Amino acid sequence: MTVKVVSGQLEFTNQNLANKLRKKGHELVTFLDDYTMLDIETTGLSPYRDRITELAGIKVRNGKVVAEYSQLVKYPKDNKVSRFITKLNGIDEALILANGMPVKEAITEFRNFIGEDVIVGYNVNFDLNFIYDLCEKFQLKKLSNDYIDVLHFSRVFFKKESHNRLLDCIQRLGISESEAHRGLKDSLDTKAVFDIYRNQFTTEMLNEVKDNLKSCVLTEEIPFEYLIKRNPFKNKTVVFAGTVNKEELALIVSNMGGQVREHVDSTIDYLVMGDKDFFSKSNSELQKARRLISEGIKISRLSESFFLDMLDSWARS
Structure with missing residues (x-):
């Protein structure tokens, strides 16, 4: 999969991911x-x-x-x-x-x-x-x-x-x-x-x-000037769980200056799950996140579609 930012628009060659983005116009x-x-x-x-x-x-x-x-x-x-x-x-x-x-x-x-x-x-x-x-x-x-x-x-x-x-x-x-x-x-x-x-x-x-306007390939090294401006994942920790497309998206987070972890703990900023996993009772990482949140730990739970929307908004910002 190649993920590009072209003239401020996020573009996926993986059709499954591309279908989850809004098909807005070009800037x-x-x-x-x-x-x-x-x-x-x-x-x-x-x-x-x-x-x-x-x-x-x-x-x-x-x-x-x-x-x-x-x-x-x-x-x-x-x-x-x-x-x-x-x-x-x-x-x-x-x-x-x-x-x-x-x-x-x-x-x-x-x-x-x-x-x-x-x-x-x-x-x-x-x-x-x-x-x-x-x-x-x-x-x-x-x-x-x-x-x-x-x-x-x-x-x-x-x-x-x-x-x-x-x-x-x-x-x-x-x-x-x-x-x-x-x-x-x-x-x-x-x-x-x-x-x-x-x-x-x-x-x-x-x-x-x-x-x-941003123009880069997110699965490769991203120019420094893009990373320092309104980057939602710089210095953030992310866990991917469930049916989310982990490998490619984890690479993007790493390239954007974030850290990817295998399991949820109190230091995690984001838990990203497949769209159908968001309310799952069998997802152990989600259950851990819920427990930590109930204890006052701030963890943002995101569906894969919402996560992709964050990337797309960053590309257009």
Whole structure:
């Protein structure tokens, strides 16, 4: 098996593993006149555990906004929102119940709004994961559109800065003093940032953005500059158990600066199991992990699919 990171996208030649990855598009480094800028609000950071609360975007033609979309999203069973999120963006359960559109209808409308456009966003891989999964759930057209991540442009434009959140950039560029954390306003702010970059970026700066995108073979030695940036497995210990494809994935963890152990103990950071093993009562490593967790030891239990998603997110970060 060969595992490659090409232009920020993880690619497996092992078809079984490849089928467990989201089939998202490729990242582009360019300025376009026509695209859809999008931003979502959610109840948390994980598309596996959390929900979209708001879908929003703007359609751009010849550099001008020609259409807008903004919709709160309502679910059949659970519409609770944590106090932290409500304080951040003002969205709470009462607002969703009063103004939300049923999730299937909302994601269908939004997928049609995006169409075949190149997608632009800020740290856009986060948004893509949530939207991709909802499209899959309701059997809509796969979200395989190519995309542009404005965050990667910011890291070159403000290369001496350690933080380049959307808030940081709109303040530095005089666009706004605060980030709304509401989808439509944040989409418009991101477009304003992108427009400034369009006018001020040089060819050399664009090439630097391209050079910063990861490109390597994970089963071989990985360039040092990739390993030091947002690497989830550097200096972490991992155990693979059950039906997971251990040999190849263990090699990747080692190449990324992690350590692979045979058995679970109190020093382990991650236990990775086959998707069908996640709730197994016969998996001895899982039982040991559960016991240690009950004693207060922090061990993250991951399915193989979730583990691959972590790799893919790292490749696109």
